[in-house]
Amino acid sequence: MTPSIATSVRRARSSDTAALTALVNRAFAVERVFLDGDRTTGDEIAALIASGCFLVLEYAEGIGAAVLVHGPGQRPGVPPSHAYLGMLSVEPGLQGMGLGVRLVRVAEALAEAAGATSMSLRIINLREDLTRWYRSLGYRQVGTTPFTHPSLKRPAHFIDMTKSLEAAVCYPVGEAGAVGAA
Numbered sequence: 452m453t454p455s456i457a458t459s460v461r462r463a464r465s466s467d468t469a470a471l472t473a474l475v476n477r478a479f480a481v482e483r484v485f486l487d488g489d490r491t492t493g494d495e496i497a498a499l500i501a502s503g504c505f506l507v508l509e510y511a512e513g514i515g516a517a518v519l520v521h522g523p524g525q526r527p528g529v530p531p532s533h534a535y536l537g538m539l540s541v542e543p544g545l546q547g548m549g550l551g552v553r554l555v556r557v558a559e560a561l562a563e564a565a566g567a568t569s570m571s572l573r574i575i576n577l578r579e580d581l582t583r584w585y586r587s588l589g590y591r592q593v594g595t596t597p598f599t600h601p602s603l604k605r606p607a608h609f610i611d612m613t614k615s616l617e618a619a620v621c622y623p624v625g626e627a628g629a630v631g632a633a
């Protein structure tokens with residue numbers, strides 16, 4: 452059985468900037484096989500924290516995971532009733548313990564409370580594992596968007612995914628990511 456760790460979720464603070472930048476870059480190092488360089492910079496994370504949209508999941512040793520959530524109407528390019536989830540990052544040594552699912556659930560609940568009818572996100576098509584992961588959480592592909600980046604090592608595009616947030620308050624017992632002792 453996968454061990455469970457005690458966690459709590461809060462909004463990121465400016466004092467988290469360095470730790471959060473390092474965490475996101477460690478988590479996204481998996482994409483270096485097709486995209487050179489770091490995923491983000493301290494300046495970008497500082498601005499996102501200032502926007503109030505970053506959530507962090509803390510455990511005994513610090514920040515274990517983080518996610519960016521834009522509420523309805525806050526994300527250009529997605530329908531105004533949709534929230535948007537991005538930069539989901541779990542500390543590599545803590546992956547596979549349910550923290551990613553836990554943060555997605557928190558983001559969905561927050562978005563729904565803010566009036567969003569759906570959650571949108573986008574992933575790079577070269578991450579087939581991620582497509583499967585988000586599908587298992589109820590997301591479905593709704594389109595694609597071109598992706599160009601000077602550091603891209605091979606052709607790629609975004610896969611746009613969305614999930615209706617209706618009835619997101621309760622999940623059947625036993626469903627992947629059911630909330631255990633948190």
Ligand SMILES: CC(C)(COP(=O)(O)OP(=O)(O)OC[C@H]1O[C@@H](n2cnc3c(N)ncnc32)[C@H](O)[C@@H]1OP(=O)(O)O)[C@@H](O)C(=O)NCCC(=O)NCCS
Nearest residue numbers: 478479539540541546547548549550551552580581584627
């Ligand atoms: C993708 C990511 C957020 C998942 O978080 P996580 O905490 O490792 O995942 P969880 O433990 O919550 O996942 C639960 C289930 O998904 C499975 N899973 C975890 N990572 C997976 C992956 N990359 N692909 C497919 N399945 C995966 C687990 O085995 C588990 O399945 P089970 O319940 O049947 O045992 C995390 O691996 C990560 O930070 N990756 C790097 C950054 C990234 O790709 N972010 C997403 C960009 S949008």
